[in-house]
Amino acid sequence: MVEISVIIPHFNDLRSLDLCLASLASQTQPRDTFEVIVADNCSPVAPHELEAVTAGRASYVRVEQRGAAIARNEGVRVSKGRILAFIDCDCIAEPEWLSEGVTALRGQDLVGGEMKVLVDRQRSISGAEAFESVFAFDNRRYVEQESFTVTANLFTSRSTFERVGGFCNGVSEDKEWCHRARDLGFRIGYARNARVGHPARENWADLRRKWERLNIETFALFRMRRFGRMQWLLRSWILLPSIFGHLPAVLKSRALQTSAERRAAIVTLARIRSWRFIHAHRLLMQKD
Numbered sequence: 046m047v048e049i050s051v052i053i054p055h056f057n058d059l060r061s062l063d064l065c066l067a068s069l070a071s072q073t074q075p076r077d078t079f080e081v082i083v084a085d086n087c088s089p090v091a092p093h094e095l096e097a098v099t100a101g102r103a104s105y106v107r108v109e110q111r112g113a114a115i116a117r118n119e120g121v122r123v124s125k126g127r128i129l130a131f132i133d134c135d136c137i138a139e140p141e142w143l144s145e146g147v148t149a150l151r152g153q154d155l156v157g158g159e160m161k162v163l164v165d166r167q168r169s170i171s172g173a174e175a176f177e178s179v180f181a182f183d184n185r186r187y188v189e190q191e192s193f194t195v196t197a198n199l200f201t202s203r204s205t206f207e208r209v210g211g212f213c214n215g216v217s218e219d220k221e222w223c224h225r226a227r228d229l230g231f232r233i234g235y236a237r238n239a240r241v242g243h244p245a246r247e248n249w250a251d252l253r254r255k256w257e258r259l260n261i262e263t264f265a266l267f268r269m270r271r272f273g274r275m276q277w278l279l280r281s282w283i284l285l286p287s288i289f290g291h292l293p294a295v296l297k298s299r300a301l302q303t304s305a306e307r308r309a310a311i312v313t314l315a316r317i318r319s320w321r322f323i324h325a326h327r328l329l330m331q332k333d
Contacts, residue, residue, distance in 0.1 A: 049079035049143060050124035050203075052131050054116035055105075056086040059098050061135040061244075066102045069132075074143035083134070084108050084120035114212035117196065121206060129206055133197040137163065137242040146200040149236035155201040155226055157194020158239030160184040162300070170245075173252040175310035176317065177245035178300035180291070188235040193223035198241040205231055217262040252313070256321055264328045274329060281325035284318045 051069060055062050062083065069081055081103035085095060099105050108119045113133075121129060130146060132138060142158065149156045160182035164174050188194050196212070196219040209226045212218040223233060246252040267273040267280075295301070295310045 047078065047080045047125045049074070049128045049130055049147060050121070050126035051079055051081045051143070052117055052120035052124065052129060053081065053083045053103070053134050054086065054113040054120065055083050055088065055134040056111075056113075056116075057088040057090065058134055059088075059090065059094060063098050065132065065134050065136055065138070066099065068136075068138040068140075069143075070102055071140050072138065072143045073140050074147070079130075079143060080104070080125060082106065082120045082124050084116035086111055086113070086116050110214075112214040113196075114214040114218040117218075118211035121203075121211070124203075127203050129201050129203055131196050131199040132241060133243070135244060136197050139240040139242070142198075142239050142241060146198075146236050146239035149234055149239060150200045150202070153234035154205050154231035155194070155199065155223065155233050156236045156239070157184050157188045157233065158198040158200070158236045158241060160195060160198055161240055161242040163242040163244045170306060170309075171248055172309035172313035172316075173248050174245040175301055175306045176252070176313035179295055179298045179310055180314075181245065182243060185235050185237070188233055191220070192227045192233055193220040194233065194235075195219050196222075197243060198239065200236070200239070201226075215262065216265040217259065220263075221266060249313070249316070252317060253320060256317060257324065260321060260324050260328060264325070277325065278329060281322055281329075284322045284325070288315050288318045 053065060066081065083099055083103045083105040085105050086108050095105060106119055106123050108116045117131060128147060128150065130143060146156055146158055162178050162181050164170055164178055182195065184195055184198060205226065209222065209229060212222050227233065246255055264277060267277040270276065291314060292311065295307055295314060301307050301310060
């Protein structure tokens, strides 16, 4: 009997999807208790290519409208489980991910698990990888201090999801959805042993694209607030001094192994925070 539905939004990344599905096939959770649904955002690939990757491991649904939030919602719509587990197609679930997440959910209404940054240590790592090794996906802090979890590692019940409603497109859907749940009185918890790995961005272009998307989505949330633009401006001016405030995190990080990696992380820290400062002001100057 299907108790759990694993929802994976996907767009044009069959190699990563294959690895993700392989990790789900190795779960300690009994295979007959969960289904895997790939919500494909109309990837520009032939249907047989997607079928070849998902065959025997997942069902898939084609979603015409673009957006990971919409894909997740459609995945939920066609799913059967009373528990919903969300993961991204470029993530790798550790074998106990499902069982640990479901166990943690018994005491909470929604749960976020641990996120691990994956870096290929068979070669020298880039500045972007060094930066993300220190700063990316601090999901414990997100859950315990900011009351949200990334949608790459989110568990909730179907009844909670239906009460809260679907994810919203065009904003930081993880934060917006979790805060909507919090405001309705639902409890969020952290599941340290429900681990998912996410590859670090490998280069500056990928890192900048990530933060451009996050800036746009977060600014959309601020615009919904009263005095949101002023709050966004104040927030943007914290970015530059934060470079110096976060230097100790780089210097003390156990994720970095050499002084060269620490230097690369510091350079990238200064570069990305400066870029975000400029981009934040560009967003403010755009007309509604």
